[in-house]
Every structure is written in structure tokens, then in C-alpha cells.
Amino acid sequence: MDKHSLVIIGGGPAGMAAAIEAKKSGVDDIVIFERDTQLGGILNQCIHNGFGLHTFKEELTGPEYAGRFIEQTKSLGINFETGSMVLSVSEDKIITVVSRDKGLRQVRADAVILAMGCRERPRGALNIPGMRPQGIYTAGTAQKMVNCEGWVPGKEVVILGSGDIGLIMARRMTLEGAHVKVVAELMPYSGGLKRNIVQCLDDYNIPLKLSHTVVDIKGKRRLEGVTIAQVDKTGAVVKGTEEYYPCDTLLLSCGLIPENELSVGAGVTINPMTNGPVVDDTLQTNVEGVYACGNVLHVHDLVDFVSEESGRAGKSAAWYIKNGGKRENESRNVSVTAGSGVRYTVPSVIDAANMSDFIHIRFRVRDVYKSSEIRVTSGDSELFKKKKKIMVPSEMEDILIKKELLDNVGGITVEITGGGV
């Protein structure tokens, strides 16, 4: 059985950033397994611009952003195998991988970084009633067809869900000559970034109907139309608000699910709020030497955050490989709890005795909050406070906590206070 210091599962932005930092930290024997035919992950189909403002201080397209990491991966001499699908990872870090070129084999790793990304929530998981004709796609699938395969799956389009890919596809389909009639969103707020609402819907006069959902689908072979209706605060359909939209295409942008089937197989504990692994401040899961980063950990809005986070996972894994898992000081764990108004935090625990000078805590809020404060508390004492004009569930929050703040505490809570919904 082949042995590698570090096996990275997934060659998208997360996997490459992790590999690059691990290599720079002195790990030579790295291999990235990528199931697609090339590195870059989902960025390869995101041909719009807006990537890299934080990382490169310029606006790049998805393939350009990926391209910069692919270049570095190659110039650093990092091994990667495309067309290689990891089938399982065991708790003792034996990876079963299959490819056309090398067949089925197993490799052993000292450390593993999980960077498999996420998948879109399909129609079936949304339980939308109606027929099951051709013409219903997740927004990302349609994006792949249009941008990579070169064909447009329909002409008269309704979009359910205002996630970023849905918004981007509203514009993309319009530019390709399709007529996007409406974007319906179940929640009373958008699921995507504000800038995408403006640039992809408003600029093209595409209406966004908040608190609306699809309640029926018509068409035996090809989609003929959908019925959209308003929902109340409990999510129940408001009778009498049903409106029929003839269309041949329904795109779904109703959430992303971290793809953690391999992680579960390796014994990794999953946080039910994120559907991603529970990790500590080094991005290590409960399985020693197994790290997670990028969208497999929690779904991000900005790839810049993915790259930064994954770089840290790469450094952590490098450190683990060099030190055999032994930390410098005796561990002192500080738990991080999602308090009022906060859905989850990453990480869930910080080793205060061994942490770097500061730590990113990333989280999402549960609702729209205006003129509110992010507070970090421990018991009755407030450790940190930051004012925010607006916070929305669709935009990930990021705070930096200094090491000295955690000197004498056993656990901290991140919460939202003040202001109004």
C-alpha cells in the first residue's frame, strides 16, 4: 500500500489552498485526489466575475481565481490526481480511491484534509408537489450546462430560491436569451448576497417574490408551468395567492449541503446545524489528523474566506505531520457556543493553550438584524463587542478573537443583541 504524508480529498479552492500552505510549511509528500477531470472544483463553471476581492484585491472570474491556485499547485510540484474518486476513508486514515488510469487502490496517510465541497439541495429533498417532467434543474447543474457544455436548457424560466447561484443564473439565462419570469423565495429575506440581487435581478428587471414558493408543477414529459403562492410566517400556503406561470424550465437554488458521506464513514462527528464536521481552532475534526475546510465544513459565500480557512487547515495538518499530533503545551479547551441569534460557529472549540495570537470565529445569524451588536461573553462578563449596521443569514460573519481574551475562561458564547429584526 502506498503511503503519503498528506492526502487531500478534493481539488477545488479549498483543497488547493490547503495543499499550497501545507507544502509551504514543509510537507513534501502530498497528493490531492480530484474526481473531476481538472483542478478548480465548482469555480470552473462560475464564469462571472467578483471573485478574489479580499485575496488578490481585484475582481477575477471563477476560472481565473482557480487558475491562480492551479498555477501555484503546479509550480510547487504538488502531486494531484484528477479523475480520481475517493470511495472511503477509514478512521485509521486508509483511503480507497478509484480512477480510470490507476484502477482501484488503497493508500495510507499520516493526515487527511477533507475538502469535498457541497452539493445543491434537489427538488426531492424540498418535497415540492406536482409532476416530475424534464426541465427542472438545480441552478448549479444548469450553470454547468450553459457555461461548460455550451447549451441552454430552456427559454421560459422560473427560479425557486434566491441563493447566489440562482441569482447568478437568473442573469446568465437572461444573457443567453431566455426569459426569466420570476425568482420566488420561501423566506422573507433573500438567500443570496445583496450585490447579486442588485446586479443579477434589479439590473434586468427580474422580480423577486419573497415569502413565496412553488406549490405545483405541471407537465408530463416537459415542464409546462408552475404555480407560485405566498406563504405565511409558519410556512403555510396563503390560499388565494396562487399564481400560474407557464414555463419550460424551473431552476432551484434552495440551499447547499456539505457533502460529508466520506467524513461520516471515517468516524467524523457532524454538527447538525452546518451539516459539516465539528472542528477545533486548528480545523481538526474529532478524528485525530483529519481536518476539514471549505464548503465541506460549512457553506461559504465568498471563496476568499474558503482560501484563507483552507490555508489554515493546510498549516495545521503540516504541523500535525511534523509533530505527530503532540501539542506544545498541555491543552486547555475553551468551548464556543452559538448563543441567541446565532445558528452555529466554526470552530466549536479552541485550545487556548496552543492557539495562535488570534482566531477567526465564523458564524451565521438566524434572522435579519439591523443596528445590532455581536457580543462574545463568558458567563456574565463581556469579552468582545462589535456593532453591525445589518446582518443577514445569507452573509457569513467573521470576528477575530485575541488569545489573551481567552486566558481565564472555560467557554465563550457568541450572540446578537440590541437592534431590531
Added chain:
Amino acid sequence: MDSRIYDAAVIGAGVIGCAAARELKRYELDVVVLERESDVCEGTSKANSAIIHAGFDAVPGTMKARFNVEGNKMMDEVSKELDIPFKRNGAMVVCWQESEMPKLQTLFERGIANGVEGMKLLTSDQAHKLEPALSKDVYAALYAPTSGIVCPFEMTIAYAENACTNGAEFKFGAEVKAIEKRGELFAVRTSDGEFLAKTVINAAGVYSDDVHAMIDKPDFSVQARKGEYMLLDKSAGEMVKNTIFQVPTEMGKGVLVSPTVHGNLIVGPTAADIDDKEDISTTREGLDTVKTVSALSVSGVPYNKVITSFSGLRATGSTGDFIIRDCGGFIDAAGIESPGLSSAPAIAKYITHLVCMRLSPKENKSFEPTRRGIPKLSQLGFEERAKLIEQRPDYGQIVCRCEQISEGEIIDSIRRPLGAKTLDGVKRRVRAGMGRCQAGFCSPRVIELLSKELGIPLWEVKKNG
């Protein structure tokens, strides 16, 4: 017009039509199967509970009782010959109070009379011990170990493939419009030409009354009765080991909770009589009913793990029993509702018997009953899988990541006899797109493979039909 004279024209390529075609080929008979869709298994056969019932449900002496028990007993051999997955996982019928015990007792006695083996009546404790996920409220259960689970797509497709390789012809896109008696023959006019046959097998599912009406005023009718289902992710597939039924009501067998033979969990069906025989839509009310009613027998079904929902139409005959008979060479196989899938092997044998009575054919000495399925790479052991990939590297290229289906398997599904022509055709043959992402990732790649293999542009590749 096809000037050939067939011995048998089978109308409908569902499980009954395909099984009948295959059994007919055990004799020296020219068989043609006429199907309006572009593939087999496009009607009721594709959307049902996927259960091989034990046979305690039907009233003794009925065709349902006879063919169910006989069909169930044949399944071990059929699954082996046709290389299809089949598992006797057992079934339980649960009730909630003492006053319902007579219903269980009746089923038990029917089972004995029908020849069902190994049944037991279980107390609440015994039932919960076997199935810890049963609702606390379950009072008692009837247990039948011979009940099984099967893949209805693979079963139908395998019957069709085996019929085809043994010489049965399949005409797709051939919707039967009229049937005329011409001398001793039947002239079957379809949307794709006319076919002459000595006998006609009416296996037209929910349309079998309409097809019968083409030769004679039917003395029965077929009501489409819709059943809605939800299918859950494989991570929920081990909630129960047995198929859990509820004591039957007027409208059917209630809602069942069962593992599928592929390891998912299936919950359903509802029962609603509908007028439109094409209406396979799901409804909010129906899916809500499935959730509520299933909770009576099994607690804690994780409905956040639903990967798809669907509905199917039962062909419910007005006589209450299957209608299988020879009307002067026009052979009805009508009203084949549940337990139709379970009965299919036995019904096919009986139809063949009716044809043989009429035509007295010779035995087909070259009949080959065995079919080799497409290898299921993800289910093989490491060594065996590695070896196969060495021989066929495209078995190592994963296309459907959720179900781990390779490019090689997908290509096989297209190139086989009666191969797949659509995304759904591929899905039913090798399960690409059947997993938790519901074809989100693999469909562009499967479309590409279909486009290449069939020589059509990407945008002409269809989901179904």
C-alpha cells in the same frame, strides 16, 4: 404494414407484458411487444412499493391469492436466472388495539389457506424486539418471513432483456389505437403501423379496460388509484429490517415503511381514485398523509432525509380480483393492481399456458433462461472490483458520485439489448442519478454519454419518454 403473422402480440411493456413475453419464448412462438413509450417499465411497474408480498392478504380462492403465493415462491429462481437483486426481508402487519386482533387473525388464516409459510402472530414485546423502531402504540403484529423486496425496474428490464435475447421483438412508440378481428387473426393498429397476431395479450395496465373495449364491450372497468410515496436516503435505510404494514382498510393496505433492496427507506402509498390515467403528480396533502399515517406504525422516520417523492397508479379492477382469461384468443391480464408485481412470474406462466392451449406450440429448445446483469461495481468486493476495472478501465471512472456508478456501467446500460435512451432509462438500469443529489452532478455527464452513444445532440437527450 408488417406482413408477418405473430403468434402473440403483447400490449404493454410493464412487468406483466415483459414477463409474459419471456415465458412465451420458452416455446416456439413469434412474439411482439407493443409499447407506447420509448422504454419498458414506464407505467405502474416503475412506481410501486417494490414488495414481493407473502400472500396473506388476498381472499383464498382468488387469482390474487393463487398467483401471489405462487409468484412469491418463484422469485428465488427468477432472481437467480435474471440476475436481479431480491431479498426476503420479512414483513409485519401491525395493529394498535385488541379490537383489531380479529383482523390480524383473519390475515393469518387467509395466509394459511393461501399456502403462506412460516407466519407467526407476535405480541407487542416480540414485535418491538424484532423492530425497535415500531411505534410504542403497536399492540401486536402478524409476521411473515417470506415477504421480500425487489427492484421493480430491474425486474421488468431483466424480463424484457431476456425475452429480447430469446427472440421476442419490442416495438416502442407503438401505441395501440384499434384492434380488429380479421378471420382467425387480430389486426392490431398502432401509432407505428399494424401488427397481425394469432393471439393478443392485454397487459395495458390502467388502460386494460380501454384496450379490451377495442374488441368488445368490457364487462369490467379499471380505476386508476394513485399512491404517493417518499424515498429516503440510504443513511435512513436501516430504520426497519422488515416491511412494516398496517392492518388493511377499505382503501388498500395502508401506509408501509420498508427498506428497499438497494438500501433506501420507502414510505407510502396513499390511495386516491383519480379520473386522469396520466396524472402521476404528487400532492402536498398526499405527502403529508404519508408522514402522518406512517408515524402510526414506525416512530421517528427522519423526513429531513427524503431524497425524492413520486406517485404511481394502481390498475384497480372493478371485479376486486385480477382479470386474467382467454376471450377467444384475446387474453386479458387486466386489473393487475397489488399484488401484481409479486404475482408477475406466476401470471406470465399462466398467460403462456392459455396461449399454449390455443396454439399448441413446440418447446423452444434453444431458450436461454439466464441473463447476466450489468456488474454492480460498488457492491463487489475490493479484489473483484479491482480486477474488473483492470479489464475495463471505464469501470474506474465514477460518474454518479452518490451511488458510485461508473462510466462503464452507464455505457453498458445504453449498449445492452433494449438499452437506455433517456436519463431515466439509464437511472433505472444502473441507478446513476438515483442517489441523494438526484442527478445534480451526474446528469450533464450522463447526457454527454447518451448523446455520444446515440449520436444525437446534447439538447435532444431527454429525461424520459
